[in-house]
Amino acid sequence: MDSMLPGDPMAEAITAFDWSRTALGPMTSWQPALRVALDMVMSSRFPTCLMWGGELIALYNNAFLSILGYRQRSLGQPFSLIWPEAWGELAPIVSRALIGEATFVEDFPLDTTRHGHREHAYFTFCHSPVRDETGAIVGVLNTVVETTVQVDARNRLRGFATDLAEQVRAGIEDRDRMWQLSSDLMVIGDLQGTIIAVNPAWTQMLGWSESELLGRSYIDFLHPEDTAAARQRFAANVPRDGTVSVINRYRCKDGAYCWISWRSVVSESRITAVGRDITENKRHEEALRQAEDHLRQSQKMEAVGQLTGGLAHDFNNLLAGITGSLELLQRRIAARRFGELDRYVGAAHHSAKRAAALTHRLLAFARRQTLEPKPVRVEQLVSGMAELIRRTTGPHIALEVIATASPWLSLIDPHQLESALLNLCLNACDAMPDGGSLRIEIANMWLDGPRTDGLDISPGPYVVLSVEDSGTGMPPEVVRRAFDPFFTTKPLGMGTGLGLSMIYGFVRQSGGQAHIYSEVGKGTTVRLYLPRYLGEAAEEEEVPALHEMFAPATDKTILLIDDEPTVRMLIADVLRELGYAVAEAANGPEGLAVLDAGGSVDLLITDVGLPGGLNGRQVADAVRARHAHVKVLFITGYVENTVLSADHPDGNLHILKKPFPMDDLTQRVRVLLHASA
The missing domain is CATH 3.40.50.2300 (Response regulator)
Structure with missing residues (x-):
């Protein structure tokens, strides 16, 4: 036999087998048909087994060994003894081949022990009759393809499909159950706003029956104040496959209105929406807003009381100086004593000027003063005031002025800024009675979203003017009230409490912000955030001759x-x-x-x-x-x-x-x- 090559394990096993003990007899006596059939088996790359003679003696190739598993010593045995547990199913198939009918059996299940454990495997068998020289059927050729992997995959896919179908069925049931039981409004409508389907919550919440809703526009049930915005939304291009959120009021059948918060999804042909009743939340919000209004009004009245008390005190003193001077003027004129008139005129004039200054400070705090903003180079303004500040603060205060490279311009009233800077330096000097350091710094700063937190200021570019002292500092409760009008920690008669409030009002009126950073025993820093100006510096005005x-x-x-x-x-x-x-x-x-x-x-x-x-x-x-x-x-x-x-x-x-x-x-x-x- 040509295919019985040296080195082929099964060829060597077949050659070494004592066939004389079988019905086939010694190999030397085998008929040509058996030899030819065995050559076909040994040359095949598929698992192949030849069942020969009336006893169906088994001869097979190397590839067939993986199917036999622990039955690999079945060579020369009748095929019925190799898988006796499956022979009852295999015998009819083999019998059909013995009468000349080729058979093809797909995914036949067989238990086999291989790789050290028992497996449930699947095979596809092709049984073909084998004839001798006379045409008589003398054997069956069994070609095998293992399909275990494919069958397992199909079974898993079939199980997945079954599970998926079950999940879909359960999902549909859950959806229908949710549609029926949800306390939220559910609605399906077309792109024009016509209602196609509603869930029972509409009746429970708003009182409308399904028949009263279907076919009507949902705008028909909106509060009159909400209809214009709704029509505008439908007139605009509605975004497809996106979630839209909106809050509006829906009319109940009894005439009342409910606030509904909607989440809707728009597809190519319809709108699906879910609405939640937030009427109670709205009531709570309104109650909270009213409570906050009352609190703000109370705080405002407290501030007004403090403000009017301070005004009454200061203006009564000033009016006493004016009216007293005028009264003495009248007496001196009536007595024809003209020598002291200038004295009383000067006193009245002095009190009036102080009253005007007080009024200007109040207007600054209220952001109502008349400003004359100009493009200002803040570092030049500070540099020009440095000598004045040194003389004002005295030799016991070490002054340092620092400016960033290429400071920006700011649109600001220069005279008010000079007054604010001098006021801050005087406050710093008061906080350092035994001496210390005073640092004035000008810097460019771009405030983004996170850096504006707590500053109540819009993001953008600012020129920051900082006045930092090494003085006594302030506790948090004093910092919180430092900008309040007439609030002062100085002894009676030593301060009006309007300095910082005037600075705050001026900076806010100019589009900026003022902020205090302070810690007891470590000093105070006041920063003025002045809006950047992108134009050119102001030119000097021409003065007439x-x-x-x-x-x-x-x-x-x-x-x-x-x-x-x-x-x-x-x-x-x-x-x-x-x-x-x-x-x-x-x-x-x-x-x-x-x-x-x-x-x-x-x-x-x-x-x-x-x-x-x-x-x-x-x-x-x-x-x-x-x-x-x-x-x-x-x-x-x-x-x-x-x-x-x-x-x-x-x-x-x-x-x-x-x-x-x-x-x-x-x-x-x-x-x-x-x-x-």
Whole structure:
């Protein structure tokens, strides 16, 4: 036999086997058909077994050994004895091959012991009849392919499919159960908002039956104040496959409304939404808001009480100085004792100036003061004040000024910033009675989201002016109230409690923020966050020549509008003494009537807050609409930002703060009327 090559284990086993003990007899006596069939078995790469003769004696190749397992010594035995436990099923299949019918059996289960343990395996058998030279069937050729891996995979897949089907079935049941039992509103609608399906919660929560809802638009059930926003959402392009959240009010059948928080998903053809009743949450929120309002009102009244108490104390002292001086003036004049008049006039004037300063500080805290912001190089301003600060603080305080490279510009009122810086340095000096160090630093800082936490300031670029001392420091409860008006820790008569509040109001009005960092025994740092200005530095204003400023008044006319008769009378008298023609009005409509009567005006002087329906800015706009050349001087005790927030493109709008010395008024009027246009 050609295939019985040396080195083939089964070939050697077959050659060495004593076949004379079997029905086949010695190999030398085997018929040609057996030899040819055995050659086919040994040359096959598939597991193959030849069953020969009436007893179906087994001859097999090496590949067949993996199927036999522990039965590998079955060579020469009848096939029925190799798997006696399965022969009952195999015998009919083999019998069909013995009568000339080729059979093919897929995934036949067989138990086999191999690899040291028993396995349940699957095989596909192909049984073919083997004929001799005469055509008689003398054996069966069994070719085998093991399909254990494939069968196990199919079984696992079938089990997975069964489990999946069960999960889907259970999921559908759970979905239907949730649809029925959920206390939240569930709805399916088309992209136009028409209701297609609702769950029973609609009836339980809102009282509407399913038949009353289906086919109607959900907008029909919205609160009237919520319908416009809902229509706008449907008019816009609704995002597909995205989750949308919205809160609105739905009408109950009894006429009441419930707040519903919706989460919806929009597909290509429909909207699926779940809504939760948050009416009770809304009630709690409103109750909390009202409680917070009450608390804020209580805190506000406490602050107002503190503020009015401090105002009453300071203004009563100032008014006592003014009224007392005026009373003594009257007595001296009546007694014709004129020698001491200047003394009492000076005292009244001094008290009035102190009252004006107090008013300006209050306006600064309230962020109502008149500011004249300019692009400022803060480091230059600080450098220019360094010598003044050194002289003010004294030799026992070591002053250090540090500025970052290329500091940014800030749009700020330079005079107010100088006042704020000096005030901070004086406070620092008071905190270091035995001497110490004072450090002023200017730095650029970009505040992002996390760095603005606790600062109540918008993210962005800022110029930071820091004043740091090594003084006594402040406990947290004092830091919390440091910016409150009239709050002071200084002894009675040593401070008004308005310094820091004025600084805070000024910086906030300028678009920045002030913040205090302090620790008892380790000093205090006050940082002013000033908004960065991206334009160019301000140019120096041109000052008119002296002969232009004090040119004699000959043909200039001034329209004066102020609702306070005394103020109007005093200003008019001063202007007429200078030779100007003055037309007076108590409110805006009266002033415009002067112009409509044909009067010619060179300068408008007007208060900002006026009765009669027109404020000072509106009057100025109306006057300049009639006479574009007219210059305007606003005189005001405080300025609403909205009144003077417009740009001044031609430089013809100017401000003078009340109260003001009459010399300041006359100088400003002369500059405006006699400066070059």
